[in-house]
Amino acid sequence: MAKFTFNMPDIGEGIAEAEIVQWHKQVGDTVNEDEEFVDMMTDKATVPMESPVTGKILEIAGGEGDMVSIGSMLVVIEVEGEVPDDVAEESQAAAEAAPAPAPAPKSEPVEERIEVETSDASDADDALAADPDPAPQPEPRPAPESSAQAKVLATPAVRKRAKDLGVDLAQVKPAEDGRIRHGDLDQFLSYNAGYGAAAKPRADEEKKVIGMRRRIAENMAASKRNIPHFSYVEEVDVTDLEVLRAQLNSNRGEKPKLTILPLLITAICKTLPDFPMINARYDDEAGIVTRHGSVNMGMAAQTDAGLMVPVIRNAQAQNLWQLANEIARLAEAARTGTAKSEEMQGGTLTVTSLGPLGGVATTPVINRPEVAIIGPNRIIERPMYVTGADGVERIEKRKLMNISISCDHRVVDGWDAASFVQALKRLLETPALILVD
Template sequence: MGIHLIKMPDIGEGIAEVELVEWHVQPGDTVVEDQVLADVMTDKATVQVPSPVNGTVESLGGKVGEVMAVGSALIRLQVEGAGNMAAASAKPARQPEAAPAVATHSDQAQAVAAVQPAHAAEAKPHAPTDKPGAAPRASASSGTTVVPAAARVQGEKPLASPAVRKRAWDLGIELQYVPATGSGGQITHHDLDGYLARGAKGTTAGSHIAAYAPREDEQQVAVIGLRRKIAEKMQESKRRIPHFTYVEEVDVTELEALRQRLNAQWGAERGKLTILPLLARAMVLALRDFPQINARYDDEAGVVTRYGAVHLGIAAQTESGLMVPVLRHAETLDLWACSAEIARLAEAARTGRAVRDELSGSTITLTSLGALGGVVSTPVINHPEVAIVGVNRMVERPVILGGAVVARKMMNLSSSFDHRVVDGMHAAEFIQKIRGYLECPAMLFVE
């Protein structure tokens, strides 16, 4: 048997270090060639690192959340034969020349994948070694009875994914008392099912623990991966940009009627339209008169770059966190082409297939919380842009129109601007311009 050392691969694009966001293996696991060992993150792209050989995991080179340099030791495998560490067996392990670089699968290293969903780690559960004092464990999915385990020792925290923790919270289950059958001792959804099936702490099957019982539990969640990138981005934006927010009320009754009419006539053939393509078109037209808002500000160089092309960032919420795929050259797209591209980008972001070029280079951003849009919001500018337009919830309410009280569909636009570059008057005029297009949607098609 020999040792094969796998180093952190060079992802390319001049990146010197990456963050380790997830391990797919643990010491003692057997791996095969091309099996995914770990997920690492650079900017907003997650890259899977495969194994180039068959072997058994001897040790891991870092902890989840750790930032590691390219070329550093990622994982050690026991392999048949000499392995790539044979030449270094007589030298101290700390000498860098003892570990020649390992060729990696470049096509795999370039592939972008999302952070694995909560259920992914449960797809191939391993039976972990029972801890002292714990009762025997059995898989809930095997159909056998799960023997209740003793409470974990004081200070020992149960391991579970965020999805499992949320479900347990909703069910009123204390994870401290749930036997774990997942990889590395993690509690899985199957474990929760088995716990409910036998009755939680003696209660009837599926019943909740007392809803009003006092709780003393705490949970510490490491800010890693995409969540860390989002936190750093938002902190940098708020630290460097003096934001101001302008809110305007818009009557979108006619716009909504047009959208429904277009969908009724063309929806089956061209696809259903949401309000976003109409908003995108209104922004494209309004930016013709306000080029200083379609810009990026390099505050270190003291240079504002104004763009003729509208590369519209579309803020999208994913299971991994907020991402901003970019609708490139929005000025060239009609409503249906714009709608199709927005849908494609949103799906790519949600599934982790968005490539780096699709997540960078925006010149202005459009953000919407959809039905959860609230009345007013204060969106944070996507640095180094100078403006972001936020869409709030559409509601029907009474409005005085022509001396009569009528029902109208109303919606607020809550938009933020960089006060170093955009004056308050220009920001208000820009939003009023958008409002004019939305309240008289025929103007969207008049050149």
């Protein structure tokens, strides 16, 4: 028998550590060669780790949500015979290639903060742990009923039901004999819908923030902490755009059904050449802004694990139907957790939409290091003044949608953002131009 230490490899994304998302094997389990035994999450994607040997797991690096540094022990496996030299050398190379720790900052005076906590249940637990033979504690007694509750005439079964529902029997009208029965309680509840739910709230729940939820929290905090956001919202008449979409869908044949998103992305791509500062990334450490020629459109997608942003490569080179196919494919990959690492990075601009839940206006958070994010909101029908071809102004029912944009004010000025949205608006309100090359 020999022990093999599998060190966390460098998975080529310039990261220093990865998070344990899910163990597929535990201590004592047998793992086969090339079998996935744990999922590790980086800033970009979840990467499954495969065992290079067959054996019994003796030790693991930690639990779900714990961080493992590149080059440090991830799992120890007991194998029969000797560990192959190439496998041992590869694991040793992973340990030696671990990033060097950052130099410690110069010592500066640190303000000492002392927190004084009030006595609570944890203090009692500590006291019990210190005393090997604590004195027995008296059983807690239920709180006595109020005088009004005590005077109510009701059977024990009715009292128990009222207590479970959180109903004060003193507020229930009794029968003529002064006694409250189940029927009286039912009548009270029918006239006071939600009374019990309001009086008896759901218990608190604590949930550890790990995996994708932790990454989202860290990325959003970094964006808001480092980027001075500003938002701009404009109303767009999409009546004609919706007519065009309906016409295209009625003649699509075997093609996918178009949502408004492919039309919006196409319009954005046609508008961006005149506003290159919107389709950019800002490396604030190097002080360099890169204005991109190609549009790698990030598409915010809600999944069970949280918000993910797969990227549509070269969106400006794809037609409406190609975009519709790519949107559907990437959304499904994000929902099922099968999106590849390269499909989750390299975006230059992001579109985020809540569809029918989009609300009147949004102020989306920028997907750092991008410098802008665009949020279409819900389409609503509303009467508005329209000037016809005859020059007569009349009231018509129109379909309206607000377009929101949030920008990095270090790179994008308010005038530029407003001008970009106005140009986008003109295109969306004259949708035939979207299809013109």
